[in-house]
Amino acid sequence: MPCVRTLLGLLAAVAAGGAVAFLGYCVYFDWKRRDDPAFKRRLRDKRRARQQGADDPGAQLWDPARNEKLQELFLQEIRMGELWLSRGEHRMGVEHLSNALSVCGQPRELLKIFKHTLPPKVFEMLLHKIPLICQQFEADMNEQEYLEDDPD
Template identity: 85%
Template sequence: MPGVRIFLGLLAALAACGVVAFVGYCVYFDWKRRGDPAFKRRLRDKRRAEQPKTKERGAQLWNPANEKLQELFLQEIRMGELWLSRGEHRMGVDHLSNALLMCGQPQELLKAFKHILPPRVFEMLLHKILLICQQFEADMNEQKYLEDDPD
């Protein structure tokens, strides 16, 4: 049966050559496509077109024109200040964390809180935010688990 072995060997070599040729074909035409100035222009235009869409999504979450949301945000800030002035740090941190959740730019608000709040209260606020994020993540994982459950 040496003829069968030779035939199988030639068949395997031919298949390997075909795979190498196909990969070479893919690499060559990908290189040509990426080198094409029209491809780069289309890719750049596509990325520019997608940028406003991501900004619009963020604007949907926080709309400064929404007066009720603004009023609720300011009320949470005021309540946080009130509780902090009374020495009730936990209640103040609860209200300030609610304001952070409603804020359109929470990083900027956190920077302001860092300069305004006493270090102990600011650390309590960061800890509260961490707990909220962990709870949110746990809720999302539970929701995903319930959606994936076939029962």
């Protein structure tokens, strides 16, 4: 049995040494990468490009891929809202309709349509939900700005 313990001890030492060597390898090359002036320049360029993209909202607004996804989300939320309302689940229906309202490009027009098509009770519930939508949108925007300002 002492032979097995010795062998296991030797294997554990080799594994630990390999882990330490790998960690040292990672730290060394990360240090070399961060010290490289070209890396710092590329990082600054990426940050400037991201900042310019954030400063120019028109560039993001007319991104066709993004608009298609928003349109799909909008239609899906309208369908889900209609489905829940048809089942008599007003709370869930209002939840989905408010999601559709938050991604809609013309929320005032959509509210006018909702006013004429929804039952008064449901429309009232939706109107009470609007301030919560605005607060959530502001919180999401603040979080996004915080993440963009983060240097790492």
